Amino acid sequence: MSPQPQAPSPMGPVCQVSGRGLPLKGHDIDTDRIMPARFLVAVSFEGLEQHLFEDDRKADPGHVFNDTRFNGASILVVNTNFGCGSSREHAPQGLVRAGYRAIVGESFSEIFQGNSAMLGMPCFVASHEDVERLQTLIAKTPETVIAADIASGAITAGSLTLNAVLPPALRDGFLSGQWNPTAMLLADFDQVRNVAARLPYVRGF
């Protein structure tokens, strides 16, 4: 698959995500596999989309990321503990830059889920059965369009409907467009200085 580089991330509120899916089976897929460390020797995130799962794809020509039927997919469907291991944001950066806009999975590592949210890419959590049904459906009919609703967590794909969840704070962040929190953190800086001044190790013991 040769992904089309796209704008680094969507901007503004994210309420709906829709697109074709890619079923990536397996548990505990770590960020070293999503983005091997040697591609981190760089000072920017540019071009990372070319190296997604590079070692896995080379080792296994049948790897789903090599399957041209899924070219242009924008929703990844994964199993448990996806994105575990290293905190490298290079992993979700690579996915977003390859055009992925959402991930549906059984569970995610916290750091990965948070990093993805910062890039405007929601990681929906759904039940084991629902994820398997969704993976089976898109493996059979890759042209199926998956539509995910941020507010309700409802996901539809063909005749399949499932209920997924997002952590409430992340969900609200997507809906309000404040999924990138820097501005919020800077909004009341006097309060930040007050907390700092109260901490004995900052103030001096």
Next chain:
Amino acid sequence: MAATLFQKVWDAHAVRVLPSGQTQLFVGLHLVHEVTSPQAFDMLRQNGWKVPFPERTFATADHIVPTLSQKRPFLDMMAEQMMGSLERNCRDASIKLWAPDNDNQGVVHVIGPELGLTQPGMTIACGDSHTSTHGALGAIAFGIGTSQVRDVLASQCLALDPLKVRRIDITGRLSRGVFAKDVILTIIRRLGVHGGVGFAYEYGGETIDAMTIDERMTICNMSIEGGARIGYANPDQTTFDYLRGRPFAPQTGDAFEHAVAWWREMASDPHARYDDRVTFNAATIEPTVTWGINPGQSVAVSEPIDAAPDDEALAFMGFKPGSRVQGTRIDVAFIGSCTNGRLSDLEEAARIVKGHHVAKHVKALIVPGSRAVSRAAEAIGLHEVFIAAGFEWRGAGCSMCLGMNPDKLEGQQVSASSSNRNFKGRQGSPTGRTLLMSPAMVAAAAIAGEVVDVREMLEGVPA
């Protein structure tokens, strides 16, 4: 009301509840390295944001630094560019940087505690998942992504949801030849690689109480391998004794006593409520080795591989269900990393190595976790023990823990490693195979040329 350290530290650093429902949390100590920060500094520049608390951030270079010669410019042009970018960024933002030519340089999680930057009751963030290491001193320390590095630089804060707390008690005493590394590998094996998602792990009980700070660091370090973003031990006399006299710890007697009083207050109360509790018996823990491709796939060295079969892992590693890791021929032995690259780790390894020689077919590397570790080891002659035994004595850095510098496995080499991750490709070769174990076990494997039970080699070594 009785509270945990997690809750107390969280409350002391909470700035406000954000409209999103998350808490804005003040970050007391921010650590930076060359791999996850350049893009964050770029984002800062693009937005015209300044660093409001530059004195609360410290930087070093560790992941990419070569360990054979640390002379500049680095031979790898990209590594040199990353190094240059870190130097520029720190200079522009007035952030203290310990580059490879500085005596304080080392793996970010080794130098924080070593310099006394890491203290009880702090919130600590770093763009690296093994930031959990710093919890060994009673801090709430966690890894973050690059966009969050930008947030901490710009605001000294993060937007976070609180975690639940699981208390993990280790009771009793460890047997000879069993180390902190075996304890944490056993915990992860039992609770699973995602058993800790949503939790901070609080480690306690007699075994932890009796441990040194170095040992507690090994345990807290690998919390993240069990899915827990945070791991910590309550501060106690061992912690205070460790910190006394370190360059960034409170210096005068009065200041230090005030600090100790506050540190004691921040520890979990005896009747604190936990969201979950688990107990392990130290006496049942054996030297442990991984056989698979995540740190939960391990066995006691005396046991056959028993776990639920994972065909992918078995095929990749070349094991069969029921086969033993003991006796596996190794090609490389690596002692180092933020898990086990401290002076005490090198001492344990040296006890095994003394009077022996590395097997002919094994390439064996000692990579101290910091320049200070390196100096301290050289001061007591450890480097000579290792060199005489045929180990390579290298400069400080991450090295073969993740193979971002020239130290990499080749092809399908099998590595006995004191590091923390046995993921596919982790040590620099996509097909390289990693067996995680304690530094003493790595040393024993280097000498035998295959995985052995370190307890056998300890017979005859004075305790």
